Amino acid sequence: MKVVALRCITCGSSYSPEELDYTCPRCGPRRGTLEVLYDYSKIRRGFTRESLKKRSQNYTIWRYLPILPVEEEGQRYIQPLRVGWTPLYRFEQLARKYGVRELYLKDDGVNPTASYKDRASALVVIKAQEKNKKIITCASTGNAASSLAGFAANTALTTIIFVPKSAPAAKLAQLLIYGAKVLAVEGSYDQAYDLCLEAAERYGWYNRSAAINPYLVEGKKTGALEIAEQLDWEVPDLVLVPVGDGSVISGIYKGFHDLLELGFIAGIPKIIGVQAEGASPIKRAFERYDGNEVIIEDQEAKTLADSIAVGKPRDIVKAVKYVSAAKGSFISVSDQEILRAIGELARRTGIFAEPAAAAAYAGFRALAEQGRLSKSDRVVIMITGSGLKDIAAAREAAEVKEPYTIGASLDEVERALKGLGLAP
Ligand SMILES: *Cc1c(COP(=O)(O)O)cnc(C)c1O
Numbered sequence: 533m534k535v536v537a538l539r540c541i542t543c544g545s546s547y548s549p550e551e552l553d554y555t556c557p558r559c560g561p562r563r564g565t566l567e568v569l570y571d572y573s574k575i576r577r578g579f580t581r582e583s584l585k586k587r588s589q590n591y592t593i594w595r596y597l598p599i600l601p602v603e604e605e606g607q608r609y610i611q612p613l614r615v616g617w618t619p620l621y622r623f624e625q626l627a628r629k630y631g632v633r634e635l636y637l638k639d640d641g642v643n644p645t646a647s648y649k650d651r652a653s654a655l656v657v658i659k660a661q662e663k664n665k666k667i668i669t670c671a672s673t674g675n676a677a678s679s680l681a682g683f684a685a686n687t688a689l690t691t692i693i694f695v696p697k698s699a700p701a702a703k704l705a706q707l708l709i710y711g712a713k714v715l716a717v718e719g720s721y722d723q724a725y726d727l728c729l730e731a732a733e734r735y736g737w738y739n740r741s742a743a744i745n746p747y748l749v750e751g752k753k754t755g756a757l758e759i760a761e762q763l764d765w766e767v768p769d770l771v772l773v774p775v776g777d778g779s780v781i782s783g784i785y786k787g788f789h790d791l792l793e794l795g796f797i798a799g800i801p802k803i804i805g806v807q808a809e810g811a812s813p814i815k816r817a818f819e820r821y822d823g824n825e826v827i828i829e830d831q832e833a834k835t836l837a838d839s840i841a842v843g844k845p846r847d848i849v850k851a852v853k854y855v856s857a858a859k860g861s862f863i864s865v866s867d868q869e870i871l872r873a874i875g876e877l878a879r880r881t882g883i884f885a886e887p888a889a890a891a892a893y894a895g896f897r898a899l900a901e902q903g904r905l906s907k908s909d910r911v912v913i914m915i916t917g918s919g920l921k922d923i924a925a926a927r928e929a930a931e932v933k934e935p936y937t938i939g940a941s942l943d944e945v946e947r948a949l950k951g952l953g954l955a956p
């Protein structure tokens with residue numbers, strides 16, 4: 533067995549992976565989230581930078597199979613959909629504009645269902661089948677659910693989804709077309725989450741909801757593994773990550789942590805969490821954290837960035853402890869700054885990001901404005917979801933809201949060109 537134990541992030545108790553599916557019974561579902569532990573010295577023997585180089589046929593998350601929690605028997609459940617090894621684009625003009633040495637954007641909008649969540653769903657549909665589950669469920673602001681539905685499509689699993697009724701239309705359309713059973717809850721994501729948890733317990737469904745399922749962070753760590761390999765094992769100085777429940781950022785830390793344990797890299801980058809001003813309980817907990825207990829104070833979430841509209845974050849303990857271990861920090865951005873970031877990203881890089889993903893870029897701009905970046909910094913920004921997921925927000929973000937409507941004649945073209953200031 534590769535996975536030697538599941539360890540509670542709060543009390544440190546260890547459990548065997550056969551004994552437990554979700555959280556530490558002593559600390560409960562909120563504080564008792566589990567870390568997946570490996571036998572690193574054993575893995576180190578067969579898994580090296582050189583052995584990775586030889587996997588030149590496999591540019592997906594599965595090139596990192598030796599440090600993913602899938603045992604021999606589970607490998608037959610790996611889906612053909614191509615997940616991960618997303619592009620890490622370098623933008624030189626933008627780096628100059630903001631005064632940093634190097635600027636990279638990791639574009640996870642190109643995953644099969646167009647968000648970072650595919651990394652976790654690809655893994656968890658395997659766990660569900662290893663555990664002989666028939667039904668898998670998930671509460672989600674939209675992306676985790678549509679990703680689960682997509683990765684369950686080619687399996688015998690039935691997918692039952694809890695989303696807030698306000699989820700963007702594109703995410704709902706994805707769910708329905710993949711054939712998931714969709715329960716649109718009249719309430720917030722935080723309410724949908726609690727409802728899903730209760731239903732899963734009552735009916736014995738396998739639960740993919742954020743944080744309580746320890747394998748999700750293992751899927752979400754693959755973004756960090758890729759960044760390190762794409763930069764030839766010279767890790768960046770800063771990685772900016774948008775934060776809702778806190779699982780993606782925990783995954784980014786865990787990925788670098790595993791690479792450090794295995795001797796692939798020399799250190800862990802500073803990890804910067806970016807939250808929306810109207811939904812920033814993890815930022816507040818981080819600022820109060822003194823190395824002892826994480827103080828949790830929930831709030832009512834209010835932001836247009838639906839994927840991070842989380843007032844009761846489920847991976848708050850891990851996120852606070854991990855970012856602290858990475859000597860990182862948290863920053864918050866307003867909805868206005870997020871909208872501005874969507875537009876600037878699209879116009880200057882060609883990357884079209886959904887609001888939560890653009891929040892990470894807005895956080896980068898805010899750091900620059902506050903003079904918190906250094907000329908020698910090498911920065912990576914995680915773009916976690918595609919802009920096509922939320923067209924309404926994009927229309928709001930665009931400087932020009934409407935196209936120029938014309939009649940079907942060259943005279944009309946001429947009139948339009950004048951109007952657009954492009955008169956020949
Ligand atoms: C889920 C999600 C996030 C935040 O991840 P958490 O684990 O909830 O912190 C950020 N961006 C996008 C696009 C997401 O779907």
Ligand SMILES: [Zn+2]
Nearest residue numbers: 540543556559
């Ligand atoms: Zn515990």
